[in-house]
Amino acid sequence: MNDFKGKVALVTGASRGIGRAIAVALARGGASLALNFAGNEAAAQEALKLVTAVGAPRAKLYKFDVADPGACGKAVDEVVAEFGALHILVNNAGIAIDQLLMRLKDEDWKRQLDVNLTGAFNLTRAVSRPMMKARGGAIVNLSSVVGEMGNAGQVAYAASKAGLIGLTKSVARELASRNIRCNAVTPGFIDTDMTSALPEAARAKLLESIPLARLGSAEDVANAVCFLASDQAAYVTGEVLKVNGGMYM
Ligand code: NAP
Numbered sequence: 001m002n003d004f005k006g007k008v009a010l011v012t013g014a015s016r017g018i019g020r021a022i023a024v025a026l027a028r029g030g031a032s033l034a035l036n037f038a039g040n041e042a043a044a045q046e047a048l049k050l051v052t053a054v055g056a057p058r059a060k061l062y063k064f065d066v067a068d069p070g071a072c073g074k075a076v077d078e079v080v081a082e083f084g085a086l087h088i089l090v091n092n093a094g095i096a097i098d099q100l101l102m103r104l105k106d107e108d109w110k111r112q113l114d115v116n117l118t119g120a121f122n123l124t125r126a127v128s129r130p131m132m133k134a135r136g137g138a139i140v141n142l143s144s145v146v147g148e149m150g151n152a153g154q155v156a157y158a159a160s161k162a163g164l165i166g167l168t169k170s171v172a173r174e175l176a177s178r179n180i181r182c183n184a185v186t187p188g189f190i191d192t193d194m195t196s197a198l199p200e201a202a203r204a205k206l207l208e209s210i211p212l213a214r215l216g217s218a219e220d221v222a223n224a225v226c227f228l229a230s231d232q233a234a235y236v237t238g239e240v241l242k243v244n245g246g247m248y249m
Contacts, residue, residue, distance in 0.1 A: 002230035004031035008083040009229070010076070012036040012066050012123065013093030015043040017192030018142065021218035022090055023047060025226045027056035034079045036062045036093065058083060066093045066119030067111075076126035085134060088229045089127045091120035091164075092142045096157045096194055109156045116160035117167070124171055128180070136179040138229045141168050143184045145244045161186075165240055172238030181237040183228040188244025190216040211246030
């Protein structure tokens with residue numbers, strides 16, 4: 001198990017799915033957790049209970065929209081003031097509004113870019129100051145297999161996730177001299193609320209394209225994120241780690 005004793009982590013979109021699994025895994029390793037969510041209070045309270053139950057020394061909920069730069073700056077300041085440090089940022093919050101290109105509305109294109117890509121920029125910029133002052137930090141971004149291979153009906157989502165890869169590599173180069181690492185994971189199809197609406201026929205077809213012949217679990221992704229966030233990955237930066245059961249190599 002990774003050792004996160006004495007570490008403070010901010011995980012966005014930590015109320016459900018992959019974000020919640022990441023928060024629980026970090027807490028199990030001994031990290032204190034700042035848990036961001038957008039609006040689902042009940043799920044956020046459940047996540048808070050879970051991270052506390054597995055041993056987070058401290059944990060607190062932070063409700064804000066990652067697309068709002070002011071709110072991101074304020075939240076990071078609060079986390080540093082309340083926890084005394086910020087060692088790990090996981091940019092996990094994300095949305096998918098699937099639509100064919102010709103029918104994709106301006107506002108739906110913009111919202112996916114604002115949440116998935118600008119959200120990660122907002123928080124990465126905000127944490128860079130305290131991490132630079134502390135001479136170290138680890139940032140992990142949740143991209144997607146779709147950002148690597150594209151997907152019909154997901155033009156905006158795929159563009160946002162491909163953008164995250166460029167952001168990850170640029171931040172890795174820019175902040176390496178301050179011992180701040182920045183990496184991304186590209187999950188394939190993971191069993192969460194985001195993929196639950198998939199019709200049975202589409203799900204069966206999808207499984208045929210996955211060599212490991214199953215959807216991934218949130219824990220599969222959390223394991224990869226925890227590795228990249230941990231000191232075991234001390235010499236890994238600018239990496240894009242596939243967690244996709246082999247569906248794209
Ligand atoms: P999910 O189950 O839909 O959960 C999304 C999480 O993001 C929730 O905690 C939600 O908060 C939060 N969120 C949404 N918009 C937000 C905003 N504007 N500000 C702050 N928080 C916001 O999603 P998931 O499947 O766990 O996916 C997590 C990440 O992995 C996403 O970035 C997604 O694109 C990526 N990913 C997922 C898959 C997959 O197959 N599931 C594959 C590749 C990549 P509330 O609970 O408050 O709504």
